[in-house]
Structures are given as C-alpha cells and as structure tokens.
Amino acid sequence: MNAISSDLRTQAGAAVKINNVSKTYETRGKDDVHALDKVDIDIAPGSFVAVVGPSGCGKSTLLSLMAGLIPLSTGEILIDGQAIRKPHPKVGVVFQTDLMLYWRNVIDNVLLPVEIKHQDRARYKETAAALLEQVGLKGFENKMPSELSGGMRQRVAICRALIQEPGLLLMDEPFGALDALTREQMIMDLQAMWGRVRNTVLFITHGIDEAVFLADRVLVMSPRPGRIDLDLTIDLPRPRQWTGIHENKGFQHYVRQIRETFEAKGVLVEH
C-alpha cells in the first residue's frame, strides 16, 4: 500500500502545449460548426488546470482533440513534445458518464486499459486494488457496476483512468451527472487523490467553485467558437479545505473574477 502510493508519487506529469488549435466540424448537409478558435494553452508538468465555459463552447471538443479522438482543423497539440494524432498511451480520460462495461465487475473495469494495451493484468491487479482502496471501494472489487451508486461508479472510472499512471489525466465534467452532495465529496476526494498522484490534470467543469477549489489555474472559455478569455492562476495554499471555502476571501475574489468574465460575454445576465 505504502509502496504503491510512493510509486504513484514519483510518476512525472506530462507537459502539454496547445498551439493555435482550431476545430471546425464539417457536417454533411448542414452548416459547419466552428467549435474552437485559435486556442493556445501551455500546461506545466504536474499542474492542475480547470476549464470552465458555457455549454456548447467547445470544452469537450478540446478534450477530444487532446485525447486524440478527433482530428484537428489547424494547429498542433504536443504532449511531452510529441504531436497528437491518435490516442497517446500516457493519457487517461474520465468522461461525464461513468461508462462502465456493465458485464464486467469493478476490478475488470479498472483493468480494461491494461488489457487493451496487451500488458500483464496480474502485475496491475495490486495497483488496481490499491487505487480502489484509496477511493473507499475496498471490498467492492468483485461487485458488478449495477450494485454501485453513481458516485461509486464514477470513482471506479477515475481508478480506471489512473491505473497506468497517466502523465496527463483528462476529465470532462466528471461530476456533472452526480447529485450535489456526492459531487462535494468527490471534489474533496479528487483533491486528496491528486495530492498523492501529482500528474498533470485538465479538468473540465461548469462549476466555478469546484474549478477554483481544485485548480492551480482556471481557464475561462468564451461562447462558441471557444477561445480562452481568462487565464487565472489560483494562488491558494494546499491542501485546501472545502468546508468554509466559500467564505475564504481569496476564493471569493477568484470566483468573482470568473463571473465577471462571463457577465462581460453575456453568459451570465442579472435581471
């Protein structure tokens, strides 16, 4: 257990460079959708970057491009200096829905990436059990996803993304489908987990508070076509305490800045 967590600690976060990236969806018979417009982001290894923006502004598009799932229209994305054209082995992804393979039990779901990369399952079984224990799922290894709550399934999905110690973890509104209380717990758990792992994280959300609480840096995107309107460094000491964070002056200051950016773009309108 201790050996495992110190193992995870030593893994290096990947460096990400996004240069002049645009994406236009060409749909047959319909108008093209200009989803992303000339985005530049430079992410330091081991930093936690949150992206907030209104629905449909191209957040998922950005994530799919970084995951190598869809082709770029212009520009380039470099992960540890390597241009992304197809999924990169050092990238793990957590999607908005837990996407459990419902015919597999928990541990076999977590080991899926290992199988797909034709690596030794036995070797990773211990890592999987340790990860599950860290998210409070010890003893659930052989349960089917249907026996778990939504929050537990999303925890399994996070373990699955972390099993091969990805240098870059991409998360697309991972708590969006959860109830408010579960979401709060997951926010705290994610901070604790990342505190041990310290890889590079790109975390997409539309929760301003969770973005500020979790991230070293918050990027605010404009409505479509998505651009980076604000690049905000969050200078709050870690570990951060979720309880009472909303009363914290520094936190309030960051939240206000993000809200003002949205208001300026007409994303948030007061009546």
Next chain:
Amino acid sequence: MAKRSAWRESLVETLAAPVMAIAIIVIWQVSVPLLGLSEFVLPTPSLIAKRLVTDFHLLATNSVYTAFEVVAGFGLGVFIGIPLALAIFYWRPFERAMYPMLVALQTIPKIALAPLLVLYLGYGWGPKIALAFLISFFPIVISTVVGLQSLDKGLVNLVRSMGSNEWQTFFKIRLPAALPSVFGGFKVAISLAVIGAIIGEYVAAEKGLGYLQLQANARFDTALNFATVVVISVLGVALYFILSLIESRFVFQRELAK
C-alpha cells in the same frame, strides 16, 4: 404477520401456473366421456400419455430427424446471418443495398415457398432445412444489427482513448454489448425454425414428426397425432432451453444492471 402473507403470496405465484395446467388437464379428462366424444375426435390426456409411452420409439426416431432439420436450419441461419449482420453494420453501402431487400424478402411468407423448395431440393433433408433456415435467418440478422447499433458511442470513445483498435473494440465492447439482443433473436429464431421444419415435412417427407402426423391422420389415429404435437412442443421448449442455458452462461443482461 406481514412476512407470512408475503410468503403465502409467493407460494400462490409459483403454484398458479402448474395448478392451472393440471386443472385444464383434469377438466379435459373428465369432460371427454361426459360429452360422449369418441377418441377419434378428442382423445383423453391419459390416452395421449399412454401413446407417448407405447409409441416412444416411433416418436423418438422421428424426433431425431426433425431436430436435425431444425438445428441445421438454425445453424445455417447463424453462420450466414451473423456475417451478413456484421457486413451491414460495418459497411454502409452494403447496408443501403441490403437492408431494403431484406425487409422486402421478409414480407414473403416463407411457408409459401415450401412447395417450390420441394421442387428444387427434392424430398430429403433439403427443403426442410432450407425452410427452417429461411424462417429463422431474418430475426438473427436483425437482432444482431440492432444489438451492434445500440451501443453507447461513449464506450467506443472510451476504449479508443485507451488505444484500442477496431478488432479489440469489437471483442471487448461491441460483441458483449450486442449479445443480449443477439440471443433474443436466436430464441425467436429457434422457435420459428421448428415451425419451418414441420411445415417442410407436411409438404413432402418420408420421416420426421410432421410426416408422422400426416401418417396418423391417414389412419384416423388422433391420439398419436396429439402425442406428436406434445413431442413437437417438447422439442421446441428443449431447444429454447438449451439456448437460454448458453445465454445465462455467457451473456450479462443489461436489464439486470438497471
């Protein structure tokens, strides 16, 4: 108290069907003599049961023929239907070309082809297997295509993000997710294949349960005819049961997951 009535409720539920069946058989048994019906018109259940025992060998040998026709027709349906479904799923032009034709063919009552099949394939196994195949083929193709198409696109993106190639995506995601639907189609198909084989035997045959029924009719042996109906039903149920067994071993039902 509440526990006891719940227990009673579940007892009633499990016994409802057998009790109903026994009641019908008893009413049948007593009403035949009461109504003065001759055994050529309506034999009693006990007489049918007796014939099942005395004519066991005759029924068994003919069952083997029919069972072979059913399994061969169904097997052919699987071996041609599954690759066809895969081609339809993976190759869009093929889907465009094939799907309308399949649906059009499905509007032909396969039974109506039986005399033609005899004309082309003779009096042996051929037309029965062909009919069992034709009638079971469509549900196999459709349920497989539907099963493959109903997959959550998110799952495909998930495994692609892990570096999965299409081969792996198929075996790790597409196939397991499609299996419940595929087996649903198999179960419909096997029941239909029994009908196909029996109809084939009605048209022209020298063996099989359908043939046995025609023979019984010719000899006014209504009890044997009924006994054969019982055996045909048992054959259908047995084949269905075997498929269910395979299914419960290899297929995880989504409904259980909800």
